[in-house]
Amino acid sequence: xxxxxxxxxxxxxxxxxxxxxxxxxxxxxxxxxxxxxxxxxxxxxxxxxxxxxxxxxxxxxxxxxxxxxxxxxxxxxxxxxxxxxxxxxxxxxxxxxxxxxxxxxxxxxxxxxxxxxxxxxxxxxxxxxxxxxxxxxxxxxxxxxxxxxxxxxxxxxxxxxxxxxxxxxxxxxxxxxxxxxxxxxxxxxxxxxxxxxxxxxxxxxxxxxxxxxxxxxxxxxxxxxxxxxxxxxxxxxxxxxxxxxxxxxxxxxxxxxxxxxxxxxxxxxxxxxxxxxxxxxxxxxxxxxxxxxxxxxxxxxxxxxxxxxxxxxxxxxxxxxxxxxxxxxxxxxxxxxxxxxxxxxxxxxxxxxxxxxxxxxxxxxxxxxxxxxxxxxxxxxxxxxxxxxxxxxxxxxxxxxxxxxxxxxxxxxxxxxxxxxxxxxxxxxxxxxxxxxxxxxxxxxxxxxxxxxxxxxxxxxxxxxxxxxxxxxxxxxxxxxxxxxxxxxxxxxxxxxxxxxxxxxxxxxxxxxxxxxxxxxxxxxxxxxxxxxxxxxxxxxxxxxxxxxxxx
Amino acid sequence: xxxxxxxxxxxxxxxxxxxxxxxxxxxxxxxxxxxxxxxxxxxxxxxxxxxxxxxxxxxxxxxxxxxxxxxxxxxxxxxxxxxxxxxxxxxxxxxxxxxxxxxxxxxxxxxxxxxxxxxxxxxxxxxxxxxxxxxxxxxxxxxxxxxxxxxxxxxxxxxxxxxxxxxxxxxxxxxxxxxxxxxxxxxxxxxxxxxxxxxxxxxxxxxxxxxxxxxxxxxxxxxxxxxxxxxxxxxxxxxxxxxxxxxxxxxxxxxxxxxxxxxxxxxxxxxxxxxxxxxxxxxxxxxxxxxxxxxxxxxxxxxxxxxxx
Numbered sequence: 108x109x110x111x112x113x114x115x116x117x118x119x120x121x122x123x124x125x126x127x128x129x130x131x132x133x134x135x136x137x138x139x140x141x142x143x144x145x146x147x148x149x150x151x152x153x154x155x156x157x158x159x160x161x162x163x164x165x166x167x168x169x170x171x172x173x174x175x176x177x178x179x180x181x182x183x184x185x186x187x188x189x190x191x192x193x194x195x196x197x198x199x200x201x202x203x204x205x206x207x208x209x210x211x212x213x214x215x216x217x218x219x220x221x222x223x224x225x226x227x228x229x230x231x232x233x234x235x236x237x238x239x240x241x242x243x244x245x246x247x248x249x250x251x252x253x254x255x256x257x258x259x260x261x262x263x264x265x266x267x268x269x270x271x272x273x274x275x276x277x278x279x280x281x282x283x284x285x286x287x288x289x290x291x292x293x294x295x296x297x298x299x300x301x302x303x304x305x306x307x308x309x310x311x312x313x314x315x316x317x318x319x320x321x322x323x324x325x326x327x328x329x330x331x332x333x334x335x336x337x338x339x340x341x342x343x344x345x346x347x348x349x350x351x352x353x354x355x356x357x358x359x360x361x362x363x364x365x366x367x368x369x370x371x372x373x374x375x376x377x378x379x380x381x382x383x384x385x386x387x388x389x390x391x392x393x394x395x396x397x398x399x400x401x402x403x404x405x406x407x408x409x410x411x412x413x414x415x416x417x418x419x420x421x422x423x424x425x426x427x428x429x430x431x432x433x434x435x436x437x438x439x440x441x442x443x444x445x446x447x448x449x450x451x452x453x454x455x456x457x458x459x460x461x462x463x464x465x466x467x468x469x470x471x472x473x474x475x476x477x478x479x480x481x482x483x484x485x486x487x488x489x490x491x492x493x494x495x496x497x498x499x500x501x502x503x504x505x506x507x508x509x510x511x512x513x514x515x516x517x518x519x520x521x522x523x524x525x526x527x528x529x530x531x532x533x534x535x536x537x538x539x540x541x542x543x544x545x546x547x548x549x550x551x552x553x554x555x556x557x558x559x560x561x562x563x564x565x566x567x568x569x570x571x572x573x574x575x576x577x578x579x580x581x582x583x584x585x586x587x588x589x590x591x592x593x594x595x596x597x598x599x600x601x602x603x604x605x606x607x608x609x610x611x612x613x614x615x616x617x618x619x620x621x622x623x624x625x626x627x628x629x630x631x632x633x634x635x636x637x638x639x640x641x642x643x644x645x646x647x648x649x650x651x652x653x654x655x656x657x658x659x
Numbered sequence: 660x661x662x663x664x665x666x667x668x669x670x671x672x673x674x675x676x677x678x679x680x681x682x683x684x685x686x687x688x689x690x691x692x693x694x695x696x697x698x699x700x701x702x703x704x705x706x707x708x709x710x711x712x713x714x715x716x717x718x719x720x721x722x723x724x725x726x727x728x729x730x731x732x733x734x735x736x737x738x739x740x741x742x743x744x745x746x747x748x749x750x751x752x753x754x755x756x757x758x759x760x761x762x763x764x765x766x767x768x769x770x771x772x773x774x775x776x777x778x779x780x781x782x783x784x785x786x787x788x789x790x791x792x793x794x795x796x797x798x799x800x801x802x803x804x805x806x807x808x809x810x811x812x813x814x815x816x817x818x819x820x821x822x823x824x825x826x827x828x829x830x831x832x833x834x835x836x837x838x839x840x841x842x843x844x845x846x847x848x849x850x851x852x853x854x855x856x857x858x859x860x861x862x863x864x865x866x867x868x869x870x871x872x873x874x875x876x877x878x879x880x881x882x883x884x885x886x887x888x889x890x891x892x893x894x895x896x897x898x899x900x901x902x903x904x905x906x907x908x909x910x911x912x913x914x915x916x917x918x919x920x921x922x923x924x925x926x927x928x929x930x931x932x933x934x935x936x937x938x939x940x941x942x943x944x945x946x947x948x949x950x951x952x953x954x955x956x957x958x959x960x961x962x963x964x965x966x967x968x
Contacts, residue, residue, distance in 0.1 A: 170924070173740070173742045173743030173745075174743050174744075174745075179743075180696075180697045180698075180742060310744055313743065313744070314745075328827075328828070328916075329750075329753040329754070329916060330753065330754060330757070330827075330915075330916025330917075330920065330921070331826055331827050331828065331914070331916050332826065362825065362826065362914065363914055363916075364825045364914040365911045365914065365920065366911045366912050366914075368809060368912075369812070369824060369825055369911075369912050369913065369914060372809070372812045372813070372816060372817060372824045372825075373824040373825050373914075375817055376816045376817055376820070376823070376824045378823060378824050378825065378826070538927075540691060540695055540696065541691070544691060544695065
């Protein structure tokens, strides 16, 4: 039988095909040189290793935005790209201080009900349309109409009208003073859009956005990448950057890479220059690489344990405080978060107004004995098995949290710490949307959650009693706190407003509807070939000053 | 032939109707809907209800299903994405070429490489080459695809710098996804080809062919190979449908803009029209491929052909 192995025609066919495959991959290889796009090829060779104008900076995106209309549905990932294409009236820096941007200056009337902006006279949209009072009125009227359902528009709720006073003056009229107005109009969703482009493109505007930003849309390859090219006429950069003019680089590209490991590999291969690092293991790897710039970003974030205060026994402040005493926040950060974070000692993130270091003295410290004492005070007795019982009910809880890392590790650590004082904990992990739905319905004991917001109003949103059934998922209600929140909403003086939040926090820290756990630190990795990328507020990476260093 | 085709087409239509109904049912009655995805974390119940009503999501299930099917069947209107507002036909049209390209290239590679491997292994069953190749196929079958993909990235992109990690658009971008996707399939084809060849080699008609003095090459070409290929063809057909349905893992690892990723994102967003469009298209292709394989089968094996057609 062995002599039947001779099969000439097929062998020949195979050899030819294999050669064809090899040839194809070999030819293909050079075009795939691991650099991102057309780097300044025209530059003379002797400039290699120095900064040159031109080049492309590529950033990895986990999800592709469904559109780039600032007034489109929020949360589809467009907020990463919007700030490159659109500018806002004012600029809120990383310390939450206000700066002029498209508006040169603004004035607040005596009664706080009219805010008048004077616009820069020299700004044009990418399509050549002048950016003037009419464009601003158009933008905000569209925002209030389309985005009215959007939570982002909460800060615009009290606006009665937007009026073009003259070519470069716009007046916003309010029903009552609105303190969150400024932080709202600094959001990427409040970017000023070109009225002519919206008119011409209709609903295609989301695919062909036109703003006044330092970059404009060049191409969009669905599922692959979005490329922006430099706006040569740009001359109105925001406060955080040195170069107010057009960017030095030719283009900013955004490459869709859903998988975090692939993002890391693409970064290491030089295909992307900027990635968000959210896994401790990836961070360790990047730390060992030469030239990689690892930068901390500000998201004004806080991770906390929120109680369902409508459900026994967590309606009892002693129980809430007891559990707070059982938690060793430092150990939590060191072990569960890999040391990438700071233990939190109050409700307000340290980068937001209303944070006061003095309040940390009132924070509940790690003290298991005190925890047990408080439980005894609340009427619990310890069983032989070490568990706590009141009226025949064992004290136990389920921690509800999302599947996003590092929530699983943090919840597990909390479970161990609470077990140490005799409180058994179960962990329930769902996807983020399901967690929110379950929590809004009040169908939970304790939730492990994280906020990130650019205004201290975040406490009103999560703990104001008028938000019960919506965002106040703790079902927390304290009329004294509500009263202070009501004042903060009308207070336009930043200092006075911050002080009000300090007062609110004093009450909150007595009631403990949440246990503040830690402030996460978010790291972004920037390739060594990109110089002077500026880290802005809320995770922005500004590329106005950026230059690309050609490597030899 | 004609009655056979009519029977098959009726069956296919029935399958499509069933798929559409079950998919719609699962999405419409599952927890959450696109309104949840649209309004975000801070919305009130009233805002949610308002958005839901504006999208027509508050209508009874059966009415929504019939409306959808009427639009799709009578007006060839697949609707628009509830999230981005873009036409479903366009969203799918953007992704389909990539999926077809990747499927075809992986299928071709696996068919060629697998057949050759099976052939070599079957030449001397029990020999060292056979043992070596079959151990390799076991490896190929048991290595998880995403892990193989990451290994390929590590060697070819990071160590050697030959191929890009992610993206699409040039032939180079196609190489690693194709290899990762073809790896397990190659192993399956190789094993099936080997088993099938050994089977056929012992068949009566092969012995007869040899007995009547046919040259070894002719026996291989005309009798052994042709017959051994039949089960391989059937299997490839089934697999082609599976690959078209989206190689989600591979698409995710390599950032390949295929149908799988679009569908998964749409499922996460509860974007019903997009999911329906993608699922129906895949079901249709699946049916078409299977019909094609049946016809091919009938051509390759006259005995089957007689009874099937």
